[in-house]
Amino acid sequence: MTLDGTLLLEEIAQAKEHLRLQYDELFPALSNDHPGTFPPELYTWKQFLWACELWYSNSMKIMFSDGNLRMCLIPIAGFLNHSTFAHVVNYGKVDSVTNTLRFPLSRPCSKGEQCFLSYGNFSSSHLLTFYGFLPRLENPYDVIPLDIDIVMDEDFEEGGFTPGWTSHMVRGTWFSKNHGIFHYGLPFPLLDHMRRAQCASLKTIALTPENLEIELEILGDLCLTFEAMMESLGDADNDEQVNAGWDIKLAVEFKDLQRRIVSSVVKSCKAGCELLEFELQKCIS
Numbered sequence: 001m002t003l004d005g006t007l008l009l010e011e012i013a014q015a016k017e018h019l020r021l022q023y024d025e026l027f028p029a030l031s032n033d034h035p036g037t038f039p040p041e042l043y044t045w046k047q048f049l050w051a052c053e054l055w056y057s058n059s060m061k062i063m064f065s066d067g068n069l070r071m072c073l074i075p076i077a078g079f080l081n082h083s084t085f086a087h088v089v090n091y092g093k094v095d096s097v098t099n100t101l102r103f104p105l106s107r108p109c110s111k112g113e114q115c116f117l118s119y120g121n122f123s124s125s126h127l128l129t130f131y132g133f134l135p136r137l138e139n140p141y142d143v144i145p146l147d148i149d150i151v152m153d154e155d156f157e158e159g160g161f162t163p164g165w166t167s168h169m170v171r172g173t174w175f176s177k178n179h180g181i182f183h184y185g186l187p188f189p190l191l192d193h194m195r196r197a198q199c200a201s202l203k204t205i206a207l208t209p210e211n212l213e214i215e216l217e218i219l220g221d222l223c224l225t226f227e228a229m230m231e232s233l234g235d236a237d238n239d240e241q242v243n244a245g246w247d248i249k250l251a252v253e254f255k256d257l258q259r260r261i262v263s264s265v266v267k268s269c270k271a272g273c274e275l276l277e278f279e280l281q282k283c284i285s
Contacts, residue, residue, distance in 0.1 A: 002251040065096035083116035143169040184272035223269040
C-alpha cells in the first residue's frame with residue numbers, strides 16, 4: 001500500500017472506522033422507525049460517507065454575535081482554495097452590526113488572480129485527510145509526531161519554540177534559522193528532553209567535554225531513530241504514479257514529503273555530530 005510506513009495510514013483507518021461506528025448507530029434504526037423521513041435507499045453507507053466528506057471539507061467554524069461557535073456551510077466561501085500564503089486569513093466572526101460575515105483581504109489580490117483562503121494552521125496530513133489535497137507551497141505546519149513521553153515545564157520558555165509544540169514532533173530542518181551547535185535545526189523541546197534523559201542534573205549548556213559528549217550521544221540516538229523511520233518509509237517509486245489515480249498520486253506525494261522531512265533530520269544530526277566532534281577536539285587538544 002502506498003502509505004505504508006506513515007502515521008497517516010493509521011489515522012485514515014481510524015477516521016473511517018469512527019464514521020462507520022456512527023453510521024451503524026444511526027442506521028438502519030432510523031430508517032426502520034421513520035422510513036418516510038429516512039428512506040433506506042438514500043441513507044446508505046456510501047451516501048453517509050459522501051455527506052461526511054462534504055461536511056468536513058467545506059464547513060467552517062463561525063463565531064456568532066451571541067458568542068456561540070458553530071460549524072457552518074458558507075455560500076461562495078467554500079469555493080476558495082487553501083494556501084499557506086493566503087489572501088484571506090482573519091475571518092470567522094459575524095459582524096454584530098450588519099449581521100454579515102466578512103472576508104477581508106490580508107494582502108492585495110489582483111483582478112484575475114485566484115483568491116486564497118487560509119483553512120487554518122494545518123499539517124499536510126490533516127489537509128489530505130479532511131480536504132483531499134496537499135499545499136503547493138512549503139507548509140511550516142508539517143510535522144512528524146514522535147512517541148516520546150514528556151513533562152512540560154517553565155524552562156521550555158527559554159527555547160523560543162513555536163507555541164503548541166512539544167518534543168513529540170519534528171518538522172523539516174530547512175525551516176530552522178539556527179543550525180549551530182546545541183541547536184542543529186531541531187526543536188528545542190525535543191533536545192531539552194533528550195538532555196534531561198541523558199543527564200538529569202544538567203542545568204546549563206556550555207562547551208565542556210562532558211556536555212559535548214552528551215550532545216553526541218543525543219544526536220547519535222536521534223539519527224538511529226530517524227534512519228529506522230526512513231527505512232520503514234521505503235524507497236521512492238516513481239513508477240507507482242504511472243497511470244495512477246489522483247488519490248494514489250497524492251499518497252505518493254505525501255510519502256515523498258515524509259521522506260524529505262525525515263531525511264533533513266538525519267542530515268542535520270550528522271552535521272551536528274561533525275560540529276561537536278570538531279569542538280571536542282579543540283577542548284581536549
